[in-house]
Amino acid sequence: MRRILVGVSGASGMPLAGTVLRELAGRGDVEVHCILSAAARTVIAAECDETPEELLACAHHVHDPEDLAAGPASGSWWHDRRCSGMLVVPCSMGTVGALASGATRTLLHRAADVALKESFPLVLVVRESPLSEIHLRNLLRLRKAGAVVMPFSPGFYLRPKTLEDMLRQTCARILDQFGLEHDVRGWDASPRTVTV
Numbered sequence: 001m002r003r004i005l006v007g008v009s010g011a012s013g014m015p016l017a018g019t020v021l022r023e024l025a026g027r028g029d030v031e032v033h034c035i036l037s038a039a040a041r042t043v044i045a046a047e048c049d050e051t052p053e054e055l056l057a058c059a060h061h062v063h064d065p066e067d068l069a070a071g072p073a074s075g076s077w078w079h080d081r082r083c084s085g086m087l088v089v090p091c092s093m094g095t096v097g098a099l100a101s102g103a104t105r106t107l108l109h110r111a112a113d114v115a116l117k118e119s120f121p122l123v124l125v126v127r128e129s130p131l132s133e134i135h136l137r138n139l140l141r142l143r144k145a146g147a148v149v150m151p152f153s154p155g156f157y158l159r160p161k162t163l164e165d166m167l168r169q170t171c172a173r174i175l176d177q178f179g180l181e182h183d184v185r186g187w188d189a190s191p192r193t194v195t196v
């Protein structure tokens, strides 16, 4: 059983957070821990028909974002539980700034800080546009510190027809980062048979 910690911060993209949480929890081979920031609750209300509690219902463990004594705040929790890493989806520029500066005040920030210092995988599915110089510098700093920075950026070469298609495709790219199998195909660059 693998363990993945999913942070949900207050950026736009809550339908993607729901897709990823349901996919991870529904596989049967991943124990899903989740931390929802206070701002994420506001964004869920703006973007989703479901409540934060409904979105979190599939997670196996939900941690209070204000509880800095919770397990994920400590490096030993990560090692003892053999965590596979942490994902922040969607990841706001506020959270990016906190992580890049090391000034972590919530459990979500502290857990991501621990992932970096203990060299566990940290995947940040960032969402903001346009990006300021401050955002770009913070993202570069986090990349250099070992985080994977994945903008929420679906490819159109797979001809998505629905929002659901785009969410599943992005979710599959996130699973790739953790070496988890899925059935969403990627770009196949092999030559095509052209009928004339």
Ligand SMILES: Cc1cc2nc3c(=O)[nH]c(=O)nc-3n(C[C@H](O)[C@H](O)[C@H](O)COP(=O)(O)O)c2cc1C
Pocket (backbone or CB within 6 Å): 008, 009, 010, 011, 012, 013, 037, 038, 039, 040, 042, 043, 046, 091, 092, 093, 094, 095, 096, 127, 128
């Ligand atoms: C509806 C809504 C959408 C937002 N979308 C974004 C976004 O896409 N990217 C971002 O960086 N901040 C966004 N914000 C602002 C963040 O929620 C705000 O900076 C917050 O303090 C982030 O806190 P957190 O990182 O602790 O969750 C949005 C806020 C609201 C209310």
